[in-house]
Amino acid sequence: MKLRGAADGRLWLRVRQCIVRRVARLPRFRRTQRERQRALRKLVRQTEALADDLPGGSPEQPIDVTSASVVEGKARRTPCIQCDGELDVRGDRAMSTARGILREISVVCRQCHVARTLWFRIAPGAAN
Numbered sequence: 001m002k003l004r005g006a007a008d009g010r011l012w013l014r015v016r017q018c019i020v021r022r023v024a025r026l027p028r029f030r031r032t033q034r035e036r037q038r039a040l041r042k043l044v045r046q047t048e049a050l051a052d053d054l055p056g057g058s059p060e061q062p063i064d065v066t067s068a069s070v071v072e073g074k075a076r077r078t079p080c081i082q083c084d085g086e087l088d089v090r091g092d093r094a095m096s097t098a099r100g101i102l103r104e105i106s107v108v109c110r111q112c113h114v115a116r117t118l119w120f121r122i123a124p125g126a127a128n
Contacts, residue, residue, distance in 0.1 A: 051081040062121035085111035
């Protein structure tokens, strides 16, 4: 039986350190949680930016309706842009423009509680 010398012990220690360094450590739970939250926040910002370009997302691109009575119904039937949940109407404002009456409807999602503003233009149909 051969005894190990000091040189053999140091060599074994260096080999062991190399092996330990090469083995990937699992990321900590809090780190992965923060990365997931960051990714979700980024996705929400991107979705909101895209929602502004949809019809009704801005005063420049309102949803055209023929009567003021259908505005709240359409606003309620519009799904939430984040979770496809139902929207509750919180308030509305109206302003007159050259192309018709512009209504701003404030809505809030019932599930994720995201506030959003929908824009409608009341443009009466042509007379008979």
